[in-house]
Amino acid sequence: xMAGLSLPGPTVFGLDPLYTGGVGLAEVLITLLKVGVAFAVxxxxxxxxxxxERKLISDMQNRIGPNLAGPFGIFQTLADGIKLFFKEDxxxxxxxxxxxxxxxxxxxxxxxxxxxxxPVGGNFSGGNGxxxxxxxxxxxxxxxxxxxxxxxxxxxxxxxYGVMLAGWSSGxxxxxxxxVRASAQMVSYExxxxxxxxxxxxxxxxxxxxxxxxxxxxxxxxxxxxxxVPMVIFLIAATAELNRPPFDLVEAxxxxxxxxxxxxxxxxxxxxxxxxxxxxxxxxxxxxxLFLGGPNGPDFTSVGWLSGVLWFFVKLMLFLFFFVWxxxxxxxxxxxxxxxxxxxxxxxxxxxxxxxxASYDVAGDRGWxxxxxxxxxxxxxxxxxxxxxxxxxxxxxxxxxxxxxEFV
Numbered sequence: 503x504m505a506g507l508s509l510p511g512p513t514v515f516g517l518d519p520l521y522t523g524g525v526g527l528a529e530v531l532i533t534l535l536k537v538g539v540a541f542a543v544x545x546x547x548x549x550x551x552x553x554x555e556r557k558l559i560s561d562m563q564n565r566i567g568p569n570l571a572g573p574f575g576i577f578q579t580l581a582d583g584i585k586l587f588f589k590e591d592x593x594x595x596x597x598x599x600x601x602x603x604x605x606x607x608x609x610x611x612x613x614x615x616x617x618x619x620x621p622v623g624g625n626f627s628g629g630n631g632x633x634x635x636x637x638x639x640x641x642x643x644x645x646x647x648x649x650x651x652x653x654x655x656x657x658x659x660x661x662x663y664g665v666m667l668a669g670w671s672s673g674x675x676x677x678x679x680x681x682v683r684a685s686a687q688m689v690s691y692e693x694x695x696x697x698x699x700x701x702x703x704x705x706x707x708x709x710x711x712x713x714x715x716x717x718x719x720x721x722x723x724x725x726x727x728x729x730x731v732p733m734v735i736f737l738i739a740a741t742a743e744l745n746r747p748p749f750d751l752v753e754a755x756x757x758x759x760x761x762x763x764x765x766x767x768x769x770x771x772x773x774x775x776x777x778x779x780x781x782x783x784x785x786x787x788x789x790x791x792l793f794l795g796g797p798n799g800p801d802f803t804s805v806g807w808l809s810g811v812l813w814f815f816v817k818l819m820l821f822l823f824f825f826v827w828x829x830x831x832x833x834x835x836x837x838x839x840x841x842x843x844x845x846x847x848x849x850x851x852x853x854x855x856x857x858x859x860a861s862y863d864v865a866g867d868r869g870w871x872x873x874x875x876x877x878x879x880x881x882x883x884x885x886x887x888x889x890x891x892x893x894x895x896x897x898x899x900x901x902x903x904x905x906x907x908e909f910v
Contacts, residue, residue, distance in 0.1 A: 517648060517710055519632055520640040532635060536644050537618075544617055548779045552579040555779075555826045562830045583772060591768040596673030605671060606766070606773035609664030612657035613780040618644035619653055619711050620787045623797050623811035626719045631712055631797070633807045641712060642797075642807060650711040651703065654788060655696055658743055661781065662688040665745075665752065668774070669762040680762040683837070684752040687742060690844035695739035697852035701732040701859055702792050715796035725793045731855045733793040735848055737824075740785045742844065745778070746825055748832040749840060786821035790814060850890060854883035 520529055553568065553576050560567025568575030593599055623642035624631030632639050647653060662685055669681025705727050706714045718724055725733055742749040752761055763774045790796055794817050797810030835843070858879040865875035 517646045517712060518641050518643075520638055528636065528638060532638060532640060533644075536640075540618060540644050541614060544614060544780060544783065547783055548776055549579045549583075550576070551779050551783060551822060552582075554822070555829070558823070558826045559830045562827075586772040587769055589768040591770065592765075594673050594765050597765065598671040598673070601667050601671035602765075603770070605664050605668035606770045606777070607664070608667065609661055609777040610773050610780065612661040612664075613777055613784050616654050616657045617780075617784040617787060619647065619650040620784070620791055621646075621712050621715050621796050622787070622814050623807045625801065625807055625810060626716050626796070626798050627801060630716045631810070642811070643712065646710055646712045649709045651699060651709045651714070654711075655692075655699070658695070659688070659692060661777075664774075664777070665762050668766070672762075672765040674765055677762045677764045680752055680764075684745065684762060687745070687749070687751065687840060687844075690841060691739040691742040691848070694735055694844060694848035694852050695743060697849065697856060698732040698736040698739065699792070701728045701852075701856055704856070704859055704863065711791055711796075715791060715798065718795035719798050721795070721798075723793060723795045723798075728793075728859060729855075732852070733789070735852050735855075736789060736792070737821075738843075739848060740789065741825070741828065742840070744781050744785055744825075746782065747829040748834050750834060751837055751840060782825055783818070783822070786818050786825070787814075789821055790817040846890070846894060850887065854886065857883060 520532060556578070557567045557575070559565075568578035571577040571581045593602060621631055621641060621643040624633055631641055633642055634640075665684040665688075666681045669677035669679070669684070672678070702714065702724050703709065705724060706717045708714060708717070714724075718727075745752045763771055766774060797814040799809065799813030801809045803809040803812075858876060861875045861879035862872055864870075865872045
């Protein structure tokens with residue numbers, strides 16, 4: 503039997519009550535169980551998500567979709583995976599072999615690490631999401647670090663290295679061009695995504711995902727606490743971060759011969775494909791956690807934590823349907839439109855809205871009239887937006903008069 507160890511503090515082992523009494527064999531086994539279950543559920547969810555997207559888009563486009571492999575074609579993804587597994591693994595002669603092999607894992611691993619900090623169940627109505635598992639109190643999430651949201655931002659930034667290195671290491675111009683586009687796109691929308699997160703942190707007062715969910719109990723969701731706008735910005739920025747339509751310029755087949763993974767085949771190509779859908783599931787889970795209260799909802803079962811799991815699943819499916827709906831509906835943006843939306847609209851809007859929310863809170867703390875404070879903040883925001891619009895219009899007129907830039 504492993505002897506209990508004293509903990510150095512919550513910053514190392516997180517805020518999970520499982521570790522408060524020391525780390526013994528039971529704690530290690532429960533942790534390994536949670537890791538294994540989370541990984542297995544995520545892999546099965548990816549397989550079902552690919553099938554769900556194919557069937558839903560086929561219904562929207564009046565097609566049949568996969569219908570041969572298993573009931574309703576549900577095993578089509580499994581058949582595709584087996585086919586890719588047995589295909590020949592090609593490595594270009596001019597590639598950097600080590601980086602070429604490593605890149606798919608740099609895209610896949612961050613997706614799982616992000617999901618590890620998402621609370622997928624628990625009763626938050628009368629507590630903080632704790633459940634009893636084999637006689638030990640724990641949380642229905644793999645880990646709850648005190649800086650969970652910073653981990654989400656860090657992993658979303660690391661994921662772009664997989665795309666960038668895949669294009670660079672392929673030894674081909676076309677994947678390199680796609681990977682350069684990817685890095686520019688990720689940087690552009692990372693700022694807007696982070697600023698929309700600040701609005702949530704301002705209201706929740708914590709970086710822990712568990713605490714953020716606990717603050718949203720009794721329908722106190724951040725969706726309306728932050729007045730909707732940060733969630734809209736986060737959704738748009740997350741769609742661009744995921745390289746999903748209409749922001750899938752990283753894989754614009756008409757221009758880039760398939761994108762950054764042009765030179766990949768077999769299981770390595772499958773890993774990129776897996777990472778795309780896994781990232782979509784984890785990002786949807788993050789949106790549910792930040793803005794829709796996570797597992798919070800009316801308790802309609804005798805087991806409180808089970809009700810939370812069901813509510814989390816329902817909310818998650820809502821956003822997964824949203825991402826598929828976007829893919830089936832909207833055409834792809836031009837690259838200049840993509841950059842304009844990120845830098846000229848989302849970032850200024852997120853900064854301005856943060857000013858409005860901060861003004862509302864400061865007015866409440868100082869005893870001022872909150873309505874007046876919000877009106878003043880909105881007026882300042884409108885004035886700055888007008889100045890920005892005038893500057894952009896002047897720049898556009900200058901380009902029209904001097905398209906070659908001879909008089910700059």
